[in-house]
Amino acid sequence: MAKSKFYVVWAGRAPGIYTSWPECQKQIHGYTGAKYKSYESEAEAKKAYAAGAGASFNKGKTKEAAGQYSMDDIDYDSLSVDVGTRGNPGPVEYKGVDTRTGEIIFAKGPIAKGTNNLGEFLAIVHGLAYLKQMGSNKTIYSDSMNALKWVKQKAVSTTLPRDESTREIWDLVDRAERWLQTNTYTNKVLKWQTKSWGEIKADYGRK
DSSP, X not given: OOOOOEEEEEESSSOEEESSXXXXXXXXXXXXXXXXXXXXXXXXXXXHHHHOHHHHOOTTSOHHHHTOOOGGGOOSSEEXXXXXXXXXXXXXXXXXXXXXXXXXXXXXXXXXXXXXXHHHHHHHHHHHHHHHHHTOOOEEEESOHHHHHHHHHTSOXXXXXOSGGGHHHHHHHHHHHHHHHHOOOOOOEEEOOHHHHOSOTTOOSOX
């Protein structure tokens, strides 16, 4: 289940602290120069609101380092992927959803035994292959840095042994690596900024 977040609006139709994204969005959507940010606790939000926007937006850092991503930075016309595991290693499943609506576009699993990162890797490559088949250059979001790195390298790096219990996921991983090595794509594959945006739309809620 996604954690509750608190949204501070310093510049918007009605500055203040909001407990849901839809309420926050009402204050900033279409508002020129809107300044807002999400926080994990009410105490953090109150402190930030009192300190003013300047204290929360550190211009000396990148957006990622400073946690400055806003909801306006999300490309909603995209595909978001995530993995669900029960134990790590353990049974693995993954899905790809429409980032805007949450509609499930594809799903796979459960696969008998694998790891979270291998599932994320498979989900991204499945998404790339699906979008290429559809003739789409939509962005793909994943919240796994390791999987994103493996996709870029076109190869995984994992300690999961190859044995009878992991045969299924290794067969899929080998096939995914071959796809990456023999195909090109123009889609952006980006990190979902959980700290700023909350859980990815494809989240299984098993935290």
